[in-house]
Amino acid sequence: MSESIKRIGVLTSGGDAPGMNAAVRAVVRTALGQDIEVVGIRRGWNGLVHSDFYQMNSSSVDHILAQGGTILYTARSKEYMTEEGRAQAVATCKLLGLDAVVAIGGDGTFRGALEMSRLGVPVVGIPATIDNDIGCSNYTIGFDTACNTAIECIDKLRDTMQSHERCSVVEVMGRHAGYLALYVGISVGATAVLIPEREVDFDRDVIERIRQSRMLGNTHFMIVVAEGAGSAVEIGKRIQEELGMDPRVTVLGHIQRGGSPTARDREMATRMGYAAVMALVNGELNCIVGTKAGDLVTTPIEEALNQQKHLQMERYAVLEAMHAKNK
Ligand code: F6P
DSSP states (O other): OOTTEEEEEEOOOSSOTTTTHHHHHHHHHHHHHOOOOEESSSSHHHHHHOOOOOOOOOOTTTOOOOSSSSOOOOOOOOGSSSSSHHHHHHHHHHHHHHHEEEEEESHHHHHHHHHHHTTHHHHHHEBOOOOOOOOOOOBBHHHHHHHHHHHHHHHHHHHHHHHHEEEEEEOOOOOTHHHHHHHHHHHTTOSSOTTTTTEEEEEEEEHHHHHHHTTTTOOOOEEETTTTTHHHHHHHHHHHHHHOOOOOEEEEEGGGGOOOOOOOHHHHHHHHHHHHHHHTTTTSEEEEEEETTTTTEEEEEEHHHOOOOOTHHHHHHHHHTTOOOOO
């Protein structure tokens, strides 16, 4: 047990994700239960550079469990990327007597956390990004909510595409990863899914898929493309050029980042917030909380940042199997 943890900071950084507030709430409630004071740091690492913080108590996190976004605000901090900025951040930690910082965010957040740990401020990270692209964790907070938001939108698109017998091309987020696109594609029965993890052969992966589907009698088509695999606008243009169709293009964009977190995100965020504080209490410093086979684990931060996660391409085979070659 580490009696030395008496006051911690908590911050959210990078792209926000539904469930971040649930994680903040769990960090605050768990810490207070361990007689640890909590300082809320606003706007990510910027908050330490510019002393933008406030003392948090139990009521600070009332009624936020179901709220999307982050009450601590978030930002991508250019100043923190400089030596002077980091030195200022460390000075703020020392001035406030912070024994550690809990950083909620994605890989950029954790690179910032690693710098803090190297400057002598203990950190624990919680993976929160809708991209689900953090190597040390099977799951990242916000992914399930973003999937369900995209699925709800695409289900609505399918109604009108079916009525007008049209082709829809939908671009989803995910940055350089295809988790969102593939999970959503399977869940909406997409005609084709394009992801950065699989080299795109346009004729094979789009044109041929549409032709096969048409041969089976379908008259509307749904193409889901991860933003890291291409532009829905460009794909729509190529479909028009090659098939003479007039596709309708939808870029879902930041709607995928909002909304009330689902049960999975609320439960996972609460467990991860608890685990992050208990890691500090148990003397496990400078690590990232994550899930492996459903269990919560911690990974040393440098090791975590070097871990790669590979999208299980078995899911792509599942998607393809859903396109029966004959009725
Ligand atoms: O990393 C989360 C994410 O939503 C990505 O999927 C997306 O590419 C990026 O953030 C958008 O960043 P911003 O909110 O700064 O436009």
